[in-house]
Amino acid sequence: MSRIHPLDSYRNIGIIAHIDAGKTTTTERILFYTGKTYRLGNVDEGTTVTDWMAQERERGITIVSAAVSAEWKGYQINIIDTPGHIDFTAEVQRSLRVLDGGIVVFDAVQGVEPQSETVWRQADRYQVPRICFVNKMDRVGASFTRSIKSIRQRLGANPVAVQLPIGAESDFIGMVDLITQKAMYYDEEQGKEIRYGEIPADLQETVTKLRAEIIEKAAEQDDQLIAKFLDTQTLSIEDIKFGLRQGVLKGKLSPVLCGSSLRNKGIQPLLDSVIDYLPSPQDVPPVTGLHPHTKEDITRTIDDGQPLSALVFKIVSDPYVGRLAYIRIYSGKITQGTTVQNSTKERKERIGRLIRMYADRREDISEVYAGDIGAILGLKESYTGDTLCDPSNPILLENISFPEPVISVAIEPKTTADQEKMAEALHKLSEEDPTFRVRSDENTSQTIISGMGELHLDILVDRMLREFRVQANVGKPRVAYRETITRPVTKVPYRYIKQTGGRGMYGHVVIDVEPLERGQGVVFENKIFGGAIPKEFIPAVEKGIFEAAETGVLAGFGMTDLKVTLVDGSFHEVDSNEMAFKMAAIFAFKDAVGKGAPVLLEPIMKVEVLVPEEYIGDVIGQINARRGNMLGMEMRPGKTQALEATAPMAEMFGYATELRSGTQGRGVFTMEFDHYAPVPESVAQKISG
Secondary structure (H helix, E strand, O other): OOOOOOHHHEEEEEEEEOOOOOHHHHHHHHHHHOOOOOOOOOOOOOOOOOOOOHHHHHHOOOOOOEEEEEEEOOEEEEEEEOOOOHHHHHHHHHHHHHOOEEEEEEEOOOEOOHHHHHHHHHHHHOOOOEEEEEEOOOOOOOOHHHHHHHHHHHHOOOEEEOEEEEOOHHHOOEEEEOOOOEEEEOOOOOOOOOEEEOOOHHHHHHHHHHHHHHHHHHHOOOHHHHHHHHHHOOOOHHHHHHHHHHHHHOOOOEEEEEOEOOOOEOHHHHHHHHHHHOOOHHHOOOEEEEOOOOOOEEEEOOOOOOOOEEEEEEEEEEOOOEEEEEEEEEEOEEEOOOEEEEOOOOEEEEOOEEEEEEOOEEEEEOEEEOOOEEEEEOOOOOOOOOEEEEOOEOOEEOOOOOOOOOEEEEEEEOOHHHHHHHHHHHHHHHHHOOOOEEEEOOOOOOEEEEEOOHHHHHHHHHHHHHHOOOOEEEOOOEEOOEEEEOOOEEEEEEEEEEOOOOOOEEEEEEEEEEEOOOOOOEEEEEOOOOOOOOHHHHHHHHHHHHHHOOOOOOOOOOEOOEEEEEEEEEOOOOOOOHHHHHHHHHHHHHHHHHHOOEEEEEEEEEEEEEEEHHHHHHHHHHHHHOOOEEEEEEEEOOOEEEEEEEEEHHHOOOHHHHHHHHOOOOOEEEEEEEEEEEOOHHHHHHHHO
């Protein structure tokens, strides 16, 4: 089977935005106009294709990013619809890692919202070129110019309006294409037919002014275009599009379009812009990785003839077909029935079925080529972030890193019959979601599940109930505290000696511990010279340190942000073994940490509250009462204010209810993890007491 589309006809794009900006509706309209669906799905009615989970349809939010494929004017577009809710940040992160370009959707009334800022920064980090779509132009209070201004001010971006809306709010009837200078009107309800007409007279002056700005910005992106522009003072439509495309690929500018997805206006020009401005896999730099054994750098170009390198970016337990692994292929190709190497796990994997996903419909294919996104059925050992490669040409691609969970709950099965089902369900869910952790509490023998927020754990428990038919009791949410030290301690010795009949046990270590900056985790360094401890026992010491760091000395929470250095020790020719050194390391670590003035750390959340002006005093009072710290306020359209604050996670449980009752249901808030900070003494005593 040969390639259907040439490489430059692929677009791997993500639709990213704040919660409720209209990402899923935009995706649904794209599927409708590209002929993948035959009726218009609606989030409010629960009839969308990409939000196929029961919980997504009930709550009207996206939880798992769905990969869908569509065709437009001979181009294959792979779209990933990502969630906007901060609890599902891992979904956005892993999607950005494998995408070539993005459409960032903004609400025309609100402009840039907190989560739009978060995803924009994440896209900056992964250097994903993007175009902007100002949605909901039909709503009361919508403003295209204000939205562009907020993109420039709050994101520090360089937005370039390539369209101008005709009318706004209930009078929004179409838009002017500033590049071709044509007006587009949407007379028909389903928006399939676009009527091209004259530019309204009252907009003519603005169109001329904005077009001149676009030509200048396009010319700046390319030396030949600058020369042409200086000669003729104008550029052709092809030249303008070429210049803008260069600017988008370099991350220098972002074209801005407008429309209303719900009212079926503006989607076809958005698809044209995806093809005109966003990169194909060929426009993206070659992927680099390491050789798993020699650790030397390897570069692979996006080419079917190169050895295979692919990244697993998502695992889904599909109720009908089993375990699906979504992959992005960077070089080479994957063929059904072949064997590939998982270089992260050092295991071979056989490729069972290869599938192209059209949201919840699937189609069997025999090969997936470089630059494409597909799904594999039946991989046993591969998880999110693993690299699949050619066994004879191994490569290890950079893994995807995820934030640590900040909230835990205890969960127990209602009956013994549920016990086994629960273990299997938790295992499958943690395979799918890297920010969801499951562990057993040694002291209470309870199963503890941890995640990114209350909604995150709610959804997971709900899925357990529905998909896996597990009945379980769930405890009260608990905060994932951490422990650290505040002062360095040097040369802490521990000799582990056991004499029994026969061979004894002997391990002797001397360690230094010192505090690190926030977010550094636990670092181990070996400074043994001259063989005071033989090399083969060093890994056992390291293992002991990391094991001991899992439970701190104050209240049994995991240790973080400290460095342990092994500086000295001794061994016995006969009695020393790995176990003895591991035990010596554990006891030395506990001793050292106890002397390092340990403190409890708690997760501090960044909170943004949107409230009508008359409730500001009450809301500030609520936040202060929850040990919050006000950072600032900003006016928003419609006489509302956006309050920014930080507050400890522990104090934010049940805040949604308090905010609703204090603002007659009109206040909304978003919250995301910001940093860890020491717990005040009075609170720490309650926690560890």
